[in-house]
Amino acid sequence: MTKRFWLAGTLLAAQVFAANISMAESVTFNKDVLPILQRNCQTCHRPGNIAPMSLLTYESARPWAKAMKAAVVTRKMPPWFADPQYGHFSNDPSLKQSDIDTIAKWAESGAPQGDAKDAPPPIQWPENGWTAKPDIVLEGVPYTVPPAPAKNVIEWMTLTTATGFTRDTWVTSVEIKPSELAVTHHICVSFVPHRPNVVYNSLLWVDKQRDEEGVEVAPSERRIALPTADGRGRDVPSGIRNNPPPNAAAENNRGADDARGGVGLGFTCYVPGRALSDFRPFHAGLLIPAGYDLNWTIHYTPNGKELTDRPEVGLTIAKEQPERLLIESFGGTDQTKFAIPPNDGNYAPLPSEITFLENAELVWMSPHMHLRGKDMTYKLIFPDGKEQVVLNVPRYDFNWQLGYDLKQPMQIPKGTKLVVVGHYDNSVNNKFNADPNRTVFIGNMTWEEMFAPFFAITVDKTVSPAKALKFNFRSAGGA
Ligand code: HEC
Structure with a gap:
């Protein structure tokens, strides 16, 4: 459908629906609003999840009636950033115009509860804030985030814990659940081969030298914290890196056969708006060899209160061998050339380019940039030269790290390239930009x-996952 056609259709539907509403008796929570909340809001708006209030019941939702109307009319809620022109996504929570009208009408008419018998049965969310009921829960290590550390920087930490897998295991979903979402910027995990000298259950980090604005100064002067008996770490000067940034991991990807992907198997992150990676809809799983460990990368940001986070990872395990193997990875750019000039409102780094060396199906995408990130577009270039945009996020918002699940897996013949371009806004027009006058690396x-x-x-x-992708960019990481 062309865009104009689509718009006309939507307007027509909205008019027809408005007529229906005015004829109807009244719009009630139980009959009209609750089904929408169940479908489009409760994944986040329930106890233990990222949204600040629960929308499970009338009692908890009623005080928010006006705010809900405002949030849905402006399309601030539910958060979703994919350009609807490209791709269809199974986790798209966007509301139909008729749903928006229903919530607005309900809020305007005094937010009535309605008859209890009209209410749909409550969704049975798994206990303790999980989205998928886990078969196995692996625990992290508690960390107390201080209210205001020096320079407000808590460096990324790494952690290794045992999986306890005594035989090769097909994992079909990975969900990461911090206990203190307010201070958890992100947590990523992956499965890595066991190293004989590995130190379990100890948080490690590199104390980097930073200037007064917190920007890393001289990578060569980085220091590393080694684990000590009390598990607190000790500062020693070092050229060692125990915590390579993601692009360094992508660099490792090229050669690492044992870890089958450099960052390890099943690299999965918790970030606001995304906690669960579920491979079951794609009949896929991760084959984790016996004895593998779980590697964690953890980033906390202080929010003024002292809070102790106790993160957990929930796994579902296949009863039968899945049909397909899942590989999660990420692109990057030539980091040595990445430098956003001061006040540049539309900086484009060299594109990320990856070649698929095996026939594959693309199932999921998730752009990641920081505060100056502006847009990102994923494009496939097929061996016959045909090109297709598979995801366009025209207004990237750092506060929402959403993942986009393709409704239909995209067939990728061997030899296809995935090319991703992005732009950054280092100008005063970017309200998240703390300092437009500096070059950003x-x-x-x-x-x-x-x-x-x-x-x-x-x-x-x-x-073999290590032989499925070729990364056509050089990154400075890993050095
Ligand atoms: C992906 C997770 C997610 C989904 C889905 C979601 N919300 Fe939210 N919502 C949040 C978070 C997190 C916040 C708090 C941060 C913010 O306001 O941006 C929030 C805030 C809100 C607020 C307060 C806004 C304000 O201005 O203070 C309202 C009202 C709201 N959501 C309503 C809804 C409704 C209605 C839906 C479904 C139609 C919905 N949300 C779907 C995560 C979500």
């Missing part, structure tokens, strides 16, 4: 930048 902190187009593919289960 790649770095871990939100005031530094990243260019990390995440994606997931499935391949035949006989394919």
